[in-house]
Amino acid sequence: MEYIPRYRQPFTWEQLLAMEVPQITQEIARLQHSLELLNKTQKELKQHLEQSPDPDLEDAVKENEDTIGSQSERILMMRLALEAKGFSKASNPHYDVSTEPQPQQPAHRIDPPFALPAHSEEENEDGVYL
Incomplete structure (x- = not known):
């Protein structure tokens, strides 16, 4: 399959297929959050334009429409790549990603299951302690 x-887009179909599944799903989540914010901004800009026309705001609305289209298409490409890799809603619900933004969910924050030990400034001079 070729899309x-x-x-x-910032990558080709072939590059997308070479990405690891977690990288794809994290990018989908990030884009969904971005789309949620863009759609909210679009609504506000359009409401403002109804009250007072402004060429700069009209340009911003057009630019946002292009960005929304591009990001929505990128999500679709990533979902198709997941399916091409054998991950689908039917085979593994964990990898099913909706194209609708999910409210009240962080884009892709992952908290470590443990706290890293604190180190003093002089301890950190030799490098990073993990």
């Missing part, structure tokens, strides 16, 4: 994007 030909409508919008310019």
Whole structure:
């Protein structure tokens, strides 16, 4: 399968297929959060434009529409890549990612299951302690 994007994307289909599954799902989550914010901004800009026309705001709305289209397409590409890798809602619900933004969920924050020990400044001179 090959996907030909409508919008310019930061990677090719082949590069996307080479990505690891967690990297793809984290990027989907990040983009969903971005789309949620963009859609909210779009709504506010359009409401403002209804009250007072402004060429700069009209340009911003158009730019946001292009960004929303590009990011939505990128999510679709990543979902198709997950399916091409054998991950689907039917085979593993963990890798099913909706195209709708999920409210009240962080984009991709991962808290460590433990606290890292604190080190003094002089201890850190030799490098990073893990």
